[in-house]
Amino acid sequence: ELKVEQNPLFLSMQEGKNYTIYCNYSTTSDRLYWYRQDPGKSLESLFVLLSNGAVKQEGRLMASLDTKARLSTLHITAAVHDLSATYFCAVDPHQGGSQGNLIFGKGTKLSVKP
Amino acid sequence: SQTIHQWPATLVQPVGSPLSLECTVEGTSNPNLYWYRQAAGRGLQLLFYSVGIGQISSEVPQNLSASRPQDRQFILSSKKLLLSDSGFYLCAWAGISYEQYFGPGTRLTVT
Numbered sequence: 001e002l003k004v005e006q007n008p009l010f011l012s013m014q015e016g017k018n019y020t021i022y023c024n025y026s027t028t029s030d031r032l033y034w035y036r037q038d039p040g041k042s043l044e045s046l047f048v049l050l051s052n053g054a055v056k057q058e059g060r061l062m063a064s065l066d067t068k069a070r071l072s073t074l075h076i077t078a079a080v081h082d083l084s085a086t087y088f089c090a091v092d093p094h095q096g097g098s099q100g101n102l103i104f105g106k107g108t109k110l111s112v113k114p
Numbered sequence: 115s116q117t118i119h120q121w122p123a124t125l126v127q128p129v130g131s132p133l134s135l136e137c138t139v140e141g142t143s144n145p146n147l148y149w150y151r152q153a154a155g156r157g158l159q160l161l162f163y164s165v166g167i168g169q170i171s172s173e174v175p176q177n178l179s180a181s182r183p184q185d186r187q188f189i190l191s192s193k194k195l196l197l198s199d200s201g202f203y204l205c206a207w208a209g210i211s212y213e214q215y216f217g218p219g220t221r222l223t224v225t
Contacts, residue, residue: 031211041219044216045214045215050211090214092212099146099163099171100146100212101160101163102214106157
């Protein structure tokens with residue numbers, strides 16, 4: 001059974017600081033996704049990582065994927081309050097004939113304080 | 115562009131009552147569709163997915179069911195709600211890279 005583990009689950013940061021959220025998964029996969037959820041809202045897609053070594057950046061967020069280590073990271077640079085949200089990683093466990101049944105981590109609740 | 119709708123947005127239902135939540139997608143054909151539930155402060159649990167009309171796969175046995183009567187319509191139902199059915203229900207469709215796009219959600223409270 002595929003397991004997706006995120007850490008930390010809770011993260012309190014000061015504005016201007018850098019930090020990294022980790023996503024480990026337990027089986028072979030080359031498809032990993034990052035989502036953001038604001039309180040009371042739905043999920044918003046942030047990044048799609050589809051190969052080993054993939055790196056995507058958007059603003060202060062950068063995501064990377066190491067399929068050999070079964071690890072993805074979401075790096076936050078110079079955090080600002082607007083980044084406060086819960087971040088989920090999700091893994092597609094199927095090779096080839098995928099049906100997109102993603103397995104989600106438990107989420108990392110990020111709070112950025114002045 | 116593609117959009118996904120869910121209704122109702124919020125729902126309060128007594129235990130034992132029936133449930134019907136609807137999800138529709140616009141701007142795409144034959145999408146894979148998914149129903150998730152998110153309990154308060156928790157992660158997402160995949161309930162059902164569908165790769166086509168009338169094709170439903172269940173991930174978790176429970177008192178919920180799903181149907182896909184039309185290509186871009188996905189319905190989540192229950193004959194008798196339980197307290198444990200409370201949560202935030204999200205519908206999603208999958209794009210080319212199986213990236214999932216989520217609807218706005220339905221917040222269900224069973225009393």
